[in-house]
Amino acid sequence: MALNAEAILERRSLRRRVAFWRVAAIVLVGVALAVGALASRGAGKPGPRSAHIARVELSGVIMDDEKRAKLFKSLDKSEAKGVLLVVNSPGGGVTASEDIYVAVRKIAETRPVVAVVQTVAASGGYIAAIAADHIVARQNSITGSIGVLAQYPNFSGLLDKLGVEVESVKSSPLKAAPSGVEPTSPEARKALEALILDSFAWFKDLVSERRKLSGPQLAAVTDGRVFTGRQAIGLKLVDELGGEDEAIAWLATKGVDAGLPVREWKPEGSGLGALGLARSAAASLADGLGAPALGAALRGAGQDGLVLDGLLAVWQPAAQ
Structure with missing residues (x-):
């Protein structure tokens, strides 16, 4: 024991x-x-008293991002003498892209901003790029895709096969339409198309204003297709072929000392x-x-x- x-x-x-x-x-x-x-x-937050060229990377699908919004506000108040906006995005939400456009234009009021298109800056990514004063793209970068869409699933056929019927009580026929659990009515489709076309008109007006395009020139680039950098420069969607070196050289033509350090700006919490x-x-x-x-x-x-x-x-x- x-x-x-x-x-x-x-x-x-x-x-x-x-x-x-x-x-x-x-x-x-x-x-x-x-x-x-x-x-x-503390990463990506250059001291406000230190002169530098700020480098901001916009990559991936564009969504609402409070940290990104705070970064742009901090950048606007900083001692950055010029900004490199490096874009590698296929786009995303229209409103989120609009927020970036507005924030970048505010920064551009006090210093030159140049956008650098990496692999892709399409749709909402292009909205962000045209907020810059100058756009540089690689010869084989993908850009354009100027348009707006709304997608939603339609499970009505599957529900019929499963013997499931979804009932709803609405204040009006267009409430919560399209729903995805019933066929889209012609009235609902028409209302949705009106919404799409209004946002598309806003997008086209933005391109027309920023890229100085109108008439046939504008129509040629706003049919939803994408373009390579080589095509885009001929269509006036970008200003120059090259990369970050060419972008910094352009900043120098606007009075920015090309010898200034390039400092990476990242949203809070964007480290490991x-x-x-x-x-x-x-x-x-x-x-x-x-x-x-x-x-x-x-x-x-x-x-x-x-x-x-x-x-x-x-x-x-x-x-x-």
């Missing part, structure tokens, strides 16, 4: 030690994440934590330490979600 009691005590001691190291590891992970978050907050690497590693470690609830919480903290709602200005090649 004495031997069994000793074994039991030893097992209890071992469990306590294991539990201690689990808690210690989780605490260390938390400290590491906190340090990373604090470091990322925003990429999800530290969070994923911490979540995996928490799972391995027997803390699945913590792992789930860490993963959930990064689920911002990719939701595109409303009218879209986005280039999406169809998969045939």
Whole structure:
């Protein structure tokens, strides 16, 4: 019995030690994440008294982004003498693209802004690019796709096969139309088309104003197609072929010292934590330490979600 009691005590001691190291590891992970978050907050924030050329990268699908909006406001108040707006986006929400356009034009009131088109600046990405005073693109960059669309699924056929009927009570026939659970009525389609055409008219007016195009020239570039950089320069959608070196050279023609340092501006939290690497590693470690609830919480903290709602200005090649 004495031997069994000793074994039991030893097992209890071992469990306590294991539990201690689990808690210690989780605490260390938390400290590491906190340090990373604090470091990322300072990233991309040049001192307001330091003259520089600001480089802002706009990539991926354009959505509403409060952190990006704060970045543009900070940039507007900074000592940046010129701005490189590097665009690599197929577009996204029309309203989100409009917000970027307005923010960039405000910055351009006090310093020159040049857009650099990387692989693609189409639809909403092109809306952002034309906010700049000058656009530089590679010969094979993709740009254009000037247009607006609204897409929604129609599950009515599937529901009929499943024997499911969705009933609704509406204040008017066009309320919540189109819904996706019933065929779109001609009246609803007409109302949606009017919405699309109004946003498209706004987009075309923007292109006409910023690129000095009208009549046949404007019609030639606003039918929704995309263009290479080589085509776009002939159509006056871009101003110059090249990359960031050419963009900085253009800033120099506007009085910006080309020798100034180019400083990267990034939204708060866009460091390692925003990429999800530290969070994923911490979540995996928490799972391995027997803390699945913590792992789930860490993963959930990064689920911002990719939701595109409303009218879209986005280039999406169809998969045939």
